[in-house]
Amino acid sequence: MRRSTHFEQFAAPTAAPPPYRPLGQAEVVDCSATSVRLRASDATIEVTALAPDLFRVGLFGEGRPVDYRSAAVAKTAWADAQAQVDSSGTRITTAQCIATIGLQPLRIGFADSTGRSFATDDPRLGMGFVPLGPDVVDPLGSPARVYKQHRPTTHYFGCGERTGGLEKTGSHQVFWNVDPPMGHTAALNNMYTSVPFLMAIDDGQAWGLFVDSGYRVEFDLANEASDRCGFAVDGGPLIYYVFAGPTPARVLERYTELTGRIWLPPRWALGNHQSRWGYRTADDVVELVREFRVRDLPLDAVYLDIDYMDGYRVFTWDKKRFADPAELAKQLRAQGVKLVTIVDPGVKIDERYAVYTTGRDSELFCKTFSGDEYHNVVWPGMCAFPDFTNPRTRAWWSDWHRALLDVGVAGIWCDMNEPTVFVPTPQTLPADVSHHGDNEARLHAQVHNLYGQLMASAAHEAIRQQRPDQRPFVISRAGFAGLQRWALHWTGDNSSWWEHLWMSMPQLQNLGLSGYAWVGVDIGGFSGDATAELLARWTEFGIFQPFCRNHSAWNTRRQEPWAFGERFEALIRGALQLRQRLVPYLYSLFEEASRTGSPILRPLLFAYPEDETTYSADDEFMLGDALLVAPIARPGTEYRHVYLPRGTWVHHWTGETVRGPAHVLVHAPLGQPAVYVKANTPIPMWPVLNFDGERAPDPLTWLIHVANADAGQFTAYEDAGEGYDYQQGEFCRMRAECRVDSKRVEVRLEAPEGQYVPPRSQIEVELRGVGEPQAVTVDGQAARDAAREGSQLLVRMGAGEGHVISVET
Ligand code: GLC
Numbered sequence: 001m002r003r004s005t006h007f008e009q010f011a012a013p014t015a016a017p018p019p020y021r022p023l024g025q026a027e028v029v030d031c032s033a034t035s036v037r038l039r040a041s042d043a044t045i046e047v048t049a050l051a052p053d054l055f056r057v058g059l060f061g062e063g064r065p066v067d068y069r070s071a072a073v074a075k076t077a078w079a080d081a082q083a084q085v086d087s088s089g090t091r092i093t094t095a096q097c098i099a100t101i102g103l104q105p106l107r108i109g110f111a112d113s114t115g116r117s118f119a120t121d122d123p124r125l126g127m128g129f130v131p132l133g134p135d136v137v138d139p140l141g142s143p144a145r146v147y148k149q150h151r152p153t154t155h156y157f158g159c160g161e162r163t164g165g166l167e168k169t170g171s172h173q174v175f176w177n178v179d180p181p182m183g184h185t186a187a188l189n190n191m192y193t194s195v196p197f198l199m200a201i202d203d204g205q206a207w208g209l210f211v212d213s214g215y216r217v218e219f220d221l222a223n224e225a226s227d228r229c230g231f232a233v234d235g236g237p238l239i240y241y242v243f244a245g246p247t248p249a250r251v252l253e254r255y256t257e258l259t260g261r262i263w264l265p266p267r268w269a270l271g272n273h274q275s276r277w278g279y280r281t282a283d284d285v286v287e288l289v290r291e292f293r294v295r296d297l298p299l300d301a302v303y304l305d306i307d308y309m310d311g312y313r314v315f316t317w318d319k320k321r322f323a324d325p326a327e328l329a330k331q332l333r334a335q336g337v338k339l340v341t342i343v344d345p346g347v348k349i350d351e352r353y354a355v356y357t358t359g360r361d362s363e364l365f366c367k368t369f370s371g372d373e374y375h376n377v378v379w380p381g382m383c384a385f386p387d388f389t390n391p392r393t394r395a396w397w398s399d400w401h402r403a404l405l406d407v408g409v410a411g412i413w414c415d416m417n418e419p420t421v422f423v424p425t426p427q428t429l430p431a432d433v434s435h436h437g438d439n440e441a442r443l444h445a446q447v448h449n450l451y452g453q454l455m456a457s458a459a460h461e462a463i464r465q466q467r468p469d470q471r472p473f474v475i476s477r478a479g480f481a482g483l484q485r486w487a488l489h490w491t492g493d494n495s496s497w498w499e500h501l502w503m504s505m506p507q508l509q510n511l512g513l514s515g516y517a518w519v520g521v522d523i524g525g526f527s528g529d530a531t532a533e534l535l536a537r538w539t540e541f542g543i544f545q546p547f548c549r550n551h552s553a554w555n556t557r558r559q560e561p562w563a564f565g566e567r568f569e570a571l572i573r574g575a576l577q578l579r580q581r582l583v584p585y586l587y588s589l590f591e592e593a594s595r596t597g598s599p600i601l602r603p604l605l606f607a608y609p610e611d612e613t614t615y616s617a618d619d620e621f622m623l624g625d626a627l628l629v630a631p632i633a634r635p636g637t638e639y640r641h642v643y644l645p646r647g648t649w650v651h652h653w654t655g656e657t658v659r660g661p662a663h664v665l666v667h668a669p670l671g672q673p674a675v676y677v678k679a680n681t682p683i684p685m686w687p688v689l690n691f692d693g694e695r696a697p698d699p700l701t702w703l704i705h706v707a708n709a710d711a712g713q714f715t716a717y718e719d720a721g722e723g724y725d726y727q728q729g730e731f732c733r734m735r736a737e738c739r740v741d742s743k744r745v746e747v748r749l750e751a752p753e754g755q756y757v758p759p760r761s762q763i764e765v766e767l768r769g770v771g772e773p774q775a776v777t778v779d780g781q782a783a784r785d786a787a788r789e790g791s792q793l794l795v796r797m798g799a800g801e802g803h804v805i806s807v808e809t
Contacts, residue, residue, distance in 0.1 A: 020145060022128035023059075026106035028089035034081045036089045037066075040106050045127070047101055047108060049083035052094040053244035054254050057108060059144055060237045061129055068239060070212050071450045072482040074260035097244045110207075110242055118200070118207040119242045122147035122228045127238070140215065140235025140445055148209075148229045150222040154202040155615050156229075157605070158513040159219065160195030160481075161491060163188045165618045166506040166603060168198075168221050175217040177449050177478045178428060179420035182527050183495055184503070192418060192492045193479040194449045195514040196231075197255060199248060204610035208243035208251040210258070210481060214450040236446060248513070248606045249598055255515055256597025260485030262518045264594045266471040267721030268338055269411075269488075270586050271300025272576050273549035274560065275340075275522075280307045281321040282328045288560070289337050297561050297573055298580045301338040303413060303551065308341060312380035313348045315355050315403040329408030338410035340473065343401075345419050345455055346383030349375060355400055359386060364393040366444070369432040376421035376429070385419055385429065388454035389447050390437020394461070401462035411473030412459040414487060417452035418478040452478025456487035469723050475547070481515065488518035488547050496525030496556065501538050502633035506618040508545060512599025512606075518590070519601070520547025529557035532564030533635055533670070536571045540673040541631035543579035544623050546590070546600040571671050577688045582623075584684035584700060584716055589624045591717040600624070608645040611661065617643050620674075626681040626714060630666065630674040638669045648679035648709035655769050655791065657707045677705045681712030682736035682747070682765075699762035699796070704738050706745050706769040713737040719756050732756040744808050745770060751802035760799045767793040767807065774808040 026040035035048035044066055046058045060066055068076070084093045092099040100109050106127065109120030121127060125147035132138050156168045160175070164186045175194035184191070196211040198219065211217050213233040220230035231240060241258060243251045274292070279285050285302055292299040308325075310316040317325050329339045347356050347365070359365055365384040366374045373384050386393045401412065418428050431445035444451075456476035463472040476487035483489055491507060494500045504521040511519045523542035524530045530538070530552070539561075542548055552559050561572040589600045599606065602622045604614035620630035620642055628649060630642040644660035651658070651666070652675040658664055666674040677683065682702040704712070719731035732754035739746045747765055752758075770793050776783040778797050783805070785796035797803050 018130045018133070020125070020128060020130050022124070022126045023106045026103050028103070031085045031089045033085065034083040034092070036085055036092060036101060038089075038101070038103075038106065043129075045106065047092060047099055049081040049092050049094050049097075049099065050078035051081050051254065052096040053250070054078075054258070055092070055097065055099050055110065055242045056239065057146075057242070058237055058239045059127055059146070061142055061144060064141070064237065067237065070239075071214065071453060072212050072259050072480055074482060074485055075258055110244065112205075112244055112246065116202070116205060118202065118244070119209055120149050122149050125228065138235065139443060143232060143234050144238035145230055145232040146238060146240065148231070150227055150229050151202055152226075154200050155612075156198055156200050156221045157603070157615075158195070158197050158199035158208075158510055160197065160511060160514045160516070161191045161193050161489075162507060162510055163191070163503055164506065165616070166509055167615050168510075170223055171221050172223045173219040173221065175219075175449060177418040177452060179416070179418050179426055179492070181426075182493060184500070192477045193452065193483060193489055195481045195511075195516065197481055197514045199251060199513045201248070201605065201609050201615075206245035206248040206251045206609055208245065208255055210241045210243075210255060212239045212241065212481065213237070214447045214480065215445060216448070234445070248609055249596070252513070252515065252597045252599070256484070259482040259515055261597050262484050262488070262590070262594050264471065264591060264726065265488075265518070266473060267583065267587055268300045269473050269547075270583050270590065271548070272298045272579060273301040273303065273340075273547075274299055275303030275305065275549055275551035276554070276558075276560075277305040277552070278307070278554040279304065282323065282325070285328060286331065289332060289335055291560070291562065293335060295562055295569065295573070298576045299337055301340055301411065302332065303549070304339065304341045306342055306344065306379055311348065312344075313350065313353055313355065314343050314346075315400040316353075317403075325409075326407040329410075333408065338473075339408065340411035340413050340475070341404050341409050342413040342415050343404075343459065344378060344416040345385055345388075345451075346376075346378035346380060346416065346421075347386065348380035349382045349384055356384065359384065359393075359396065362392065362396065364390060364396055364437070366429065367434045367436055369434060374429065374433045377423045378416060378421060386455070387435045387437045388451055388458065389435040389442065393437055394454060394458040397455070397458040398462035398465065401459060402466060405462065405466045410470070411475070412463065414452065414456045414459055414474065414476040414478075417455045417476065419451055449480045452476055453480045453483050453486065456483060460486040471722060471724075484516050484518065488520070489516050490519070490547060490549070491521045493526045493553075494521055496528040496530040496534060496552070496559070498534060498633055498635060500525055501534065501541060501631070502619055504541065505621055505631070505633075508601050509599075509603040509621055512602050515597060517593035517597065517599050518546045520545040520549060522549065522551040524550050524552055524559040526551055527553050527556060530559045531635075532568045535559050535564060536568050536575075536670055537632050539572045539575045541629070541633075543575050543582075544601065544621075544627070544629045546586070548579055574671055581685045581688060582683075583686055584718065585624065585626075587721075588684065588715070588717040592624075604628070604643070604645055611645050613643055613661065614645055626678045626683060626712070628676040628678075630668075630676075632668050632673065639665055639667055640674065642666045642674055642676070644676060648707050649676040650679050650705035650707055650769065651675075652677055652705070655705065657709075657769070659709075678712055679705055679707035679709040680738040680740055682714050682738055684714065684716040684734070684736075698760035699764045699799070700758070700760060701764040701766050702736050702747070702749070703766045704747065704768065706738065706740055706767050708740055708742070711737060711739040718758050726756070729754065730756045732758065744806055746807075747805040749803045749805070752800065757800065763797055763799045763803070765795045765805050767795070770807055770809060776808075777806045779803055
């Protein structure tokens with residue numbers, strides 16, 4: 001690995017990369033019930049068991065104090081490690097793991113109770129520093145690294161937002177937020193958000209590693225040498241966490257316990273969102289919504305890009321083009337459409353503009369190294385940049401959101417928050433810009449990766465405080481580990497290229513494996529011109545994203561659903577209606593993610609880590625456990641290969657049943673993307689109607705693709721879709737199960753559990769693949785409301801209680 005040089009004035013005097021020096025001999029200086037503290041020359045090292053499957057290691061160089069403060073970590077008090085530290089301080093044992101600490105030289109390793117070792121230091125290189133030259137003073141401190149053994153059976157995933165395929169073994173990963181040049185290709189390493197988290201799978205067993213540092217971080221995943229990995233921070237302490245798994249779900253559950261989980265969004269957030277940098281007036285927006293309604297296209301939210309502002313001054317409205325924003329928001333709300341507005345961090349320097357003058361007067365902006373306000377150019381011209389590391393700045397920034405929330409804006413879109421500046425070319429703040437807030441001056445290089453996340457947290461808090469009855473809706477381009485508890489993440493300025501449609505799939509899967517459960521890419525692509533077929537195919541994929549938004553740049557061909565004529569509009573309508581039908585299933589997955597950290601859109605390997613074929617399934621994915629989606633990402637193509645892991649899968653459109661593991665060639669003409677449903681798993685769905693996310697439509701349909709296979713089950717979660725009554729028990733869970741034998745299909749709908757009573761009168765069970773049933777009963781009586789069409793059977797019954805539906809086949 002090579003150290004990047006942020007500071008010309010502190011550059012090492014020679015051109016050669018500075019040598020790395022591993023720590024040598026260490027001595028134990030202190031032991032507690034769960035941790036061991038050591039010293040090796042002038043460094044303090046601490047190894048702590050936080051939970052039976054979670055360890056933390058801290059390396060603090062140059063006599064610096066032990067300090068774990070972090071913007072990523074949500075949970076700091078861990079009480080249940082139940083660890084034992086042996087008397088020599090060289091072994092920490094928990095119910096699941098053993099950490100061993102070799103002292104001569106200092107080497108740290110982990111093993112599970114079966115003896116499987118993971119995240120074990122490379123014996124030769126271990127942990128250590130890249131010492132600065134004798135004449136060099138660097139406020140960042142020496143870069144630190146830890147080298148771990150790489151086993152040939154180990155595969156790496158995660159690493160946050162990336163351009164390439166799913167598996168990251170053999171790669172070098174940089175974590176440093178940037179606004180990358182247009183046209184993201186596989187050559188691009190770091191992007192808008194940084195999540196230095198690794199999901200490793202070794203022989204079907206998962207473990208994880210997270211490096212917690214706001215500095216530049218690098219991972220070398222057996223790229224430099226085939227028998228080791230390296231993890232480096234560009235200064236400051238090296239703090240890393242090791243997760244023992246042994247399943248990907250367990251790793252993520254712990255990781256998101258540490259860094260936080262998504263909150264339960266308002267239900268409208270799961271619907272269809274429409275955006276374009278180019279809706280320039282309130283009339284444009286009204287007309288846009290009218291088109292959606294007239295054309296019977298689902299729509300839940302519209303975005304206002306930077307043009308709503310007065311000269312791009314954040315927290316203002318252009319008085320001519322948006323004369324009455326409150327009236328606009330009200331009109332849209334009446335049609336079931338929410339308004340979301342963009343907010344950028346750059347504050348225009350303008351003496352007549354109170355956001356600037358109040359920030360300046362209270363010294364809330366970042367400064368240059370010599371103490372002046374730091375200025376650079378973004379959309380509004382010369383700007384100052386809030387120092388979001390300062391809690392006072394965050395409170396002040398939150399407060400300014402009143403200009404938006406008071407007029408009825410429902411959500412905030414945080415953009416350009418890497419942060420991006422335009423001069424001399426698009427890049428970020430210089431490393432020596434100073435963040436003087438929070439009673440502790442820090443250089444930008446020390447907090448760079450945290451900037452976007454802290455801005456998003458201020459927006460989240462604004463909605464929490466100013467709209468206490470509403471659930472926050474915040475979208476952010478930049479962030480760090482833990483962004484998921486403040487904002488959903490979209491992947492910035494992709495292009496209207498087939499390659500980018502393909503790229504979205506591994507990208508979102510790795511984000512999901514990195515704790516970001518709520519994610520999406522711009523449907524249709526942001527820059528460049530979409531074609532009819534690309535937009536249709538992209539929408540067919542896009543509806544399965546947790547976040548479903550069509551967005552594009554002002555200088556591109558229009559890509560609203562009707563932009564390419566009736567045939568494509570109909571195809572897109574069909575896809576958007578399927579999205580709408582899936583909302584009850586999606587909402588249940590969001591609730592699961594908020595409880596467990598499980599991704600909503602997940603790689604096949606999440607559920608089938610023992611199956612190595614899933615590791616290269618870049619362009620197919622699961623939505624929850626029951627749907628497997630394999631989009632077409634090439635023009636003029638109707639067939640594709642799909643890998644189906646173990647289990648029985650039913651093709652959603654044709655009903656064809658396949659027993660996995662299997663490689664199949666699937667016909668997926670436009671309008672029928674390859675979607676497989678796990679046999680016998682009930683999927684809760686809404687009817688097709690132009691839904692308003694605030695209402696629960698009637699009836700709820702359980703769709704079941706029946707096959708002679710294992711039983712399937714699903715528990716749907718439902719609540720009011722907004723507000724916080726659910727935290728007082730106002731929710732319900734409805735469990736459905738389907739068993740099949742050679743004579744009958746039996747569906748059990750358990751009585752809803754919980755205080756919330758969905759406002760509906762009917763439940764429907766839609767059974768596909770049942771042939772010609774001999775008899776259909778509901779609760780032992782001949783079904784009163786049952787209809788058959790082909791091999792599809794629809795049985796209706798009253799909502800609110802449990803039922804047993806039995807179909808003799
Ligand atoms: C950035 C955003 C993009 C937005 C544009 C104008 O490029 O990523 O989504 O439309 O800025 O605000």
